[in-house]
Amino acid sequence: MFKQAAVLAVTGVALLVGCGGMDPQMENEEIISNLIEAGYPAEDIHVINEAVFVSGDGHVTLQASREMIQAPPGSAEHYRSTNLVGPQVTKICIDSSAAFNSYSNMSQGLDLAIGNYNALGLRFTFARGPTTGCSATITAGISIIRPDENWADFPSYGLPGGSINMIPALNDQPLDINEHIITHELGHTLGLRHTDYFDRSISCPPGPYSGVEGDEGVGVIHIPGTPTTAVWNGSVMNACPHIDNTGEFTSVDITALNILYGPSATQSCPNVNVAAYQGQTGAQIRCTCSSGGGGPVWGTNLYTDDSNICTAAVHAGVMTTSGGAVVLEVQPAQSIFIGTTRNGVTTSSYGAWPGSFRFIGAQVPQPPPLCSSFNIMSYRGQNGSSIRCNCPTVSLGASVWGTDLYTDDSDVCAAAVHAGAIPSTGGQLAVTLQPGQSSYLSTTRNGITTLSYGYWGGSFSISP
Template sequence: MFKRAAVLVVSCGALFAGCGTDPHIENEEIISNLMEAGIPADDIMVVDGAVYVGRDAHVSLEASRELLQRGEGSEELYMTTNRVGTSVTKICVNPTATFNTYTRLSQGLDLALGNYNALGLRITFARGPTTGCTANITAQTMAGTGGSSGFPSGGRPYGTINIGTGLNSLSVDVNEHVVTHELGHTLGLRHTDFYDRSISCGGAPTNEGTAGVGAVLIPGTPTTATPGGSIMNSCYPPDTDGEFTSSDRTALNYLY
């Protein structure tokens, strides 16, 4: 998730390293799996030891292996071929101590959780630490004015969202937007304009392709993206209100 017209690769900031006893070997396998699945090499990047596709979506070793097992999805838009399983009913988002020192990031998190809970989905969100959690997501900081996260794997939401500390100097609505967007990825939502990032980001047209996780049209949602048409657009406008659009609500109600 980036501000419109930002320099995308630079905006990724300092992201955390991948897990495993030998991240270098793991990353080689992830990249190999992605390329075997047909992901263009120029849509894969390694930042601080972690493999990313679509600029802000981390791909784990498990997720890359699942991709080869299930084959490719369709090449339309909105969701990955992985979803959060029915055993997950309450997702607790646990901010780090550092995250909590940034007032607007913290406010944005609360508002983002409210966005999801207002929809009455089968999955609810809570700010942790708390009890009754069937899945947990850590909210931590990164450099810049964007964010990053990842897609579901093994029926679980992706376990981390990274939110840029530079957002603390922007409006609460922008913070709400970015946190809501990154949580959307953890549930399996793709960028609405994945097939042409220039729709929300400006610049030259860029197609993310299936990004190794599928790009499947959600019934009832538009087949084409528009500026401001979804909180899941690749880049956010400076005047965002941080709220879901009608298409976003349709997509989430269909999924969950």
């Protein structure tokens, strides 16, 4: 049996362990830095054909690496990564390439793997595409970046990893092995880690795959209710496959998936204290609302972390007043929050606050609020902060003092025309808060003559 396992390790773990705007080199450097911070040993991180892999078969994108170092507190909640699939995902479609489909065992193995997941009654289903109604799509293809190993992407942005990639040699293995390995790789796209991450010699023969992958509590998190140990053939998520694998989930696999993705696995949004996550930028929280709520909300797109989640979700356009599931992402402190009216909800403005959140998922685009709705003087002291706002047709006779730097009681829209940021017909612009000046100069530009003035306690500048 051991000899057969060793053959699989050569020809195909090779079959299994081989899963997985910025300058590519800089991007990879950040990914590697994030992975090391997430507890992965440096020797377990490899750059292959300009792509970064961990644990053999885990392909890690920049976003996925950033999410890995943002573990929610108290979630030392078989093992998973920090990255999980959000509740907005209800149907995951798997589109297989023509090359993938040409391998009969692989193609059948994919169908059997899909059946494994759908038999559990999770809060999402898998469907083989192309089809309609997909809230996420995974591509099944032939491994090109790593022609000797199978691999998969980890989740990011609350969506499952975007691909699983198989080597042609997999097709030469029994159908059960194809089912097993494809089920395993799909597990990675859902955020599952190797069950024997702490000692891969449990499933792997001596060699490069039998080491340790990372530290628990950071890049790998224990799923409550499952064993903290691993045994030979104890999980489809063990690092290495064996010739006697059936391709079916074990009881601990089923427990782990139901804890993470069972119908009742998502917490209630009113019970979530987002402020407790301050400092964990990028951490994602999945929760449900029974209705649109009615509590106070401050901000637009970015909301103060004491805002009512359900009300904010309606305002953001990710949920209706009848309720539903949402994914919110922790964001850092902001110097200003802008109130607007959207989808029947009016939020409030606020100054500096130590924590914020935004929603993951499709949101209704909205124009920025009118510049005339802001009292710029009330934001004094928040120098460097910007307010995005909109001007309709501009009154060229409105009062403006200064040139390039304007007194904070000046008419913003007239100042924007004077600065050349918008035409007199109006448009969108950014107002950046600046400190007071000892004097303000008068000039004539773009049909507007500004006034001069001496010392004033606050200023602003304008940009498109």
